[in-house]
Structures are given as C-alpha cells and as structure tokens.
Amino acid sequence: MFDKLFKGTAAAVTLGLLTAIPAHAVDLQFYFPVAVGGGAANTIETLTQDYMKDHPDVKIDPIYAGSYQDTITKVITASRGGNAPQIAVALSTDMFTLLDDDLILPFDNYVKTDADKAWLEGFYPAFMENSQVDGKTWGIPFQRSTPVLYWNKEAFKEAGLDPNTPPASWDEMVAMGKKLTKTDANGNVTQWGVRIPSSGFPYWLFQGLVIENGGKLANAEGTETYFDSPEVVSALQYLVDLSTKDKVMEPGILDWGTTPKDFFERRSAMVWTTTGNLTNMHDNAPFDFGVAMLPQNKQRGAPTGGGNFYLLKGSSDAQLAAAVDFIKWITAPAQSAVWTKATGYVAPRPATWETSAMQDYAKGFPQVLVARDQLQYAKAELSTHENQRVTQILNDALEAAITGQKTPQEALTQAQAKADQVLATYR
Secondary structure, X not given: OHHHHHHHHHHHHHHHHHHHOOOOOEEEEEEEOOXXXXXXXXXXXXXXXXXXXXXXXXXXXXXXXXXXXXXXXXXXXXXXXXXXXXXXXXXXXXXXXXXXXXXXXXXXXXXXXXXHHHHHOOOXXXXXXXXXXXXXXXXXXXXXXXXXXXXXXXHHHHOOOOOOOOOOEXXXXXXXXXXHOEEXXXXXEXXXXXXXXXXXXXXXXXXXXXXXXXXXXXXXXXXXXXXXXXXXXXXXXXXXXXXXXXXXXXXXXXXXXXXXXXXXXXXXXXXXXXXXXXXXXXXXXXXXXXXXXXXXXXXXXXXXXXXXXXXEOOOOHHHHHHHHHXXXXXXXXXXXXXXXXXXXXXXXXXXXXXXXXXXXXXXXXXXXXXXXHHHHHEEOOOOOOOHHHHHHHHHHHHHHHHOOOOOHHHHHHHHXXXXXXXXXXXO
C-alpha cells in the first residue's frame, strides 16, 4: 500500500515538474561576416534578441566570423567536420561554391503556403540572379549592395562645376576629373579627380565598367567566362587610361579599405565604392556630398553585391524549420528597414521601402534611394563554379594591366585561357 502511494505521489510530482518546465529550445548557430563588435554586429545582436523574445522556444547564437572570406572558410570547414551551422550569411557569389561541395539546401523545400510564396517572390529580381539556379532558390538576399559614385559637392563648386550634377557618362567623368585634379607648386597631385579601388574586390567595380560597356563576365550557369571579349578588354583599357592617359586617377593599385578616408580627406573628389559605405559617408564626411548611379557608356549598369542567407545541411528538421522562420522574419519589411538604416545596405524587398520608417529615412537622406533605383539596370555579380579560383584569375589580370606589366588584351586573353581550363569540367 505504501509503495503504491509512494509511486503514485512520485508520478504526480514528476508530471508536475514536466508540466512546469518548458520544452527544450531549438538551438541555432548563425555565422555572420563581421569582426566582433561594431555597428553591424550590434544591430544583428539586437535583431536576434528581438526574435528570441517573441520565440522563446528558439535560441540563436550569432557567431561573428570575420571577413566574407573568413566566413565561407569557416562554414566549409565546420560543415565538412560534421558541425555545420544552420544559418550563414556569405557572399551571394559563394552559391556555386556551396553547391559544388553539396553543403546547402534549397529554400523551395520550405515554401508551402501562399504567404511563403509571396515572401520568396518579394525580392528584387536583380538580387535573385545570384540566388537562384536550376530552377531553385539557394540564397535569400540580406545585406545586398551595388557600387555607386560619391562626389564632393564642395570640390565640384571650387572647380567651377555644378555641385548638383555628377558625371552621367564615361566621357563626362574624365572631363570633370581633369577639372577636379589639383596639384601643388611642385606639381604633386593633392586631389585626384576620381578613385576606383583595385584591391579587395577589384573585379566587382571593374564589372560595373563592363556592364556599362555592354558586356558581361560570365553566363548565368557559372560555366563560361568572357574575359577576352571586346567589351571587357575596352572596359579595362578605359580603367587603365584614367591613370596613364587622362591623369585623373592615382596610378597603381588603389586600396579598397581606405577609400572612404581618401574621400573624407579630399584626396579624391569622386570615388566608386559600395552603397554599404553609405551610412559611414553620411556620418563622417566633413562636407556636403552626393550619390549617383555609375556613369554610363553604352548603357547604364552596375553589378549587385553583398551577402545572402544560406541554409546548411546536417541539422534536424526542427532546426531547419526554425532557421527558415528566422530568415523570413529578419528579411520582413520592419526588420529589413532597421538593418538598412543601420548599415546603408540596399533593402532587398520593395515592401521595405514602403514602410513609414524607410519613407521618413529617405526624406531626410535621399541619397539612400540611388542604389535602389539603380537596380533596374543591375546585373548579377560575377559568380562561377570554383568561383574563388576564377575570380582570382581575373583579379590577377586586372592587376597586371593596372600596374603596366601587360596590356589589357594580353592580360585578359591569358585570363580567359586559364578560366576555360578551370571550368571545362562543368560544361
């Protein structure tokens, strides 16, 4: 009798404890491409905390993985070691790399309802070009960008140029650049007309010139490149001529990372860089500046850029379902507006721009609309199978031409031959 009472009491106590203790949270790891700390990391931290408050059954651990290169390396290493994160933000151009290693899942598997379909179809088509292949969606646009032209309105006025009229064409950029280039009494240049960085991501800004010249660097399937086409060769010749012939740009390899500082300190009156620098420019430029679409030659154009969300293989169904739900939440208009305002990246969904938060932001800072409006002319960023190898081949060719080691034609002909060897397997 005592045993029965004891067992009954114990069972009741156990049941009560089980009822009082919530179910174990679904744990998610989220690899994010930024160094520890800083504005982007703080914003991601805030957003993930907000999500967890509304979803107490989900625990998200944001891991700040360093640069984009650091992040993709860590994602691949962890995945191969059987410890893949559920979510990673990596470059949109890493799609083929992740597919080649069979590391990611298509989001189409999780698109079930009409609301899901509306969400997936609600991104700008230009950003989806680097997110879809073979009829499936492998990446979700998040911190996306295009390059834009920034110009110093004070420098324009001092040079006798209309401070509110940036160059609209290649020829105008050269003509204005000559008026903006200043020298001291000894003939040393103190202010260059224009700066197009050629380190870090040289192919990306160069691709802007290629698109404007009516060319393209690769096909959509990532199996062919066109590095030695006439449009690509003449675009590189124009880039080289800015320094060697027109004398409006500092010669040699120009550093990507110091470009905003170069602009702030008036060493260049116009610079090409990412719209991801927009908030930095807004907060730190000591003069009035403008933002413009890249100047056209045969047409308007720019490459898209930046990072996508990827869904990694190797996790439970519950984890993957929670990961997709988080990605849907953080790319929704309200959260996307918070991210765009904090970073300057282009909100990847038209619906974000329709929120009152973004409309108010754009009224006070209309420059933020330039990259959005440029999307109608934008094309997919260079992305191929074995993308890092192929991109490095092109970057090496650009460096050889910019530093005068080879002519643009020589450099790009050799680059195309090397790219053909790498990609032959995938055709």
